[in-house]
Amino acid sequence: MKKFLLSGLTLWIGSSVLGSGALAQGGGARVYVAYCQGCHQAGGQGNKGIFPPLNKYVPKILAAKGGRQYLANIMIGGLQGPIQVSGVKYNQVMPAFSQLNDADLAGLLNYISTSWDNKFPKGQKTYTADEIKAARVKKPNAQTNYKARPKTLK
Numbered sequence: 001m002k003k004f005l006l007s008g009l010t011l012w013i014g015s016s017v018l019g020s021g022a023l024a025q026g027g028g029a030r031v032y033v034a035y036c037q038g039c040h041q042a043g044g045q046g047n048k049g050i051f052p053p054l055n056k057y058v059p060k061i062l063a064a065k066g067g068r069q070y071l072a073n074i075m076i077g078g079l080q081g082p083i084q085v086s087g088v089k090y091n092q093v094m095p096a097f098s099q100l101n102d103a104d105l106a107g108l109l110n111y112i113s114t115s116w117d118n119k120f121p122k123g124q125k126t127y128t129a130d131e132i133k134a135a136r137v138k139k140p141n142a143q144t145n146y147k148a149r150p151k152t153l154k
């Protein structure tokens, strides 16, 4: 009995310590599992025609003109409108995640930019919390993001 109580307590302390700050760097995996994986899947493979893949695709967004900023903006404001990803059509709603803090969103973006087969394009550094903070100023939403989507992505 005592043992159960103790391990429960350890879990509770563990999760509250990890709750926010620890997500800052390297915690992107946890944010991904909690907020993205349900749609984009554990291996980032997505679901053809419904949820676009992130594996082998995020680097293309990062490399597109304005793409790095766009990627941060869709985390904050979501995305809505018909798009094409690697020749496949999608037209659903990507929710906004502005409720997550700057450090968590930066960690998340670094996670999806470096997981599976993905890596940052040459010369691009990891996202910082400050970069996310700056992106919030313009209050991007699903419509402004749709308009600003790099035209080379299709």
Ligand code: HEC
Pocket (backbone or CB within 6 Å): 032, 035, 036, 037, 038, 039, 040, 050, 051, 052, 054, 058, 061, 074, 075, 079, 080, 081, 082, 083, 085, 090, 091, 092, 093, 094, 095, 097, 108, 112, 149, 153
């Ligand atoms: C409820 C399902 C859902 C969740 C949860 C979700 N997405 Fe999406 N995501 C979508 C859909 C749907 C689209 C395509 C939107 C469209 O058709 O306009 C999309 C598009 C994307 C794109 C590609 C945008 C483009 O222009 O090609 C990226 C990158 C992305 N999501 C990342 C994420 C990340 C990271 C998370 C976790 C914070 C996440 N998504 C959570 C449904 C989801």
